[in-house]
Amino acid sequence: MYGATKRTLRAANNYAETLNIAERFEEAEAWLRKVMPVARRVFSESHEVTLRMRWNYAEALWRRNGATLHDLREAVTSLEDLERISRRVLGDAHPHTEGVEDELQEARAALAARETPSQSA
16 A cells, blocks of 8 residues: 555656646645645655655746745745755755756745846836
């Protein structure tokens, strides 16, 4: 049974990633809110599948149209935490760690753009 649960969680993550690729960010966020707690219980906070789910969740938060400042801040905070864990667990050169770093830079830039008042007036 445990093996089936692992496969199901990997498939759940793949589905969330597909939703993000299709820019169906709201659906990905809702889906991941349901499955991430299960992944944490089954795998652990530092397992690669759990880490990938968190990355997909952060991406869904900040990339969607109409993302609020709260969404952007939550995504950046989550990605910062995820980067630390990924470095510790997977190493600096792991593709996952490098991808999270890139995503974090993009999310920070989006947040900075929203927090910085417009200079046109």
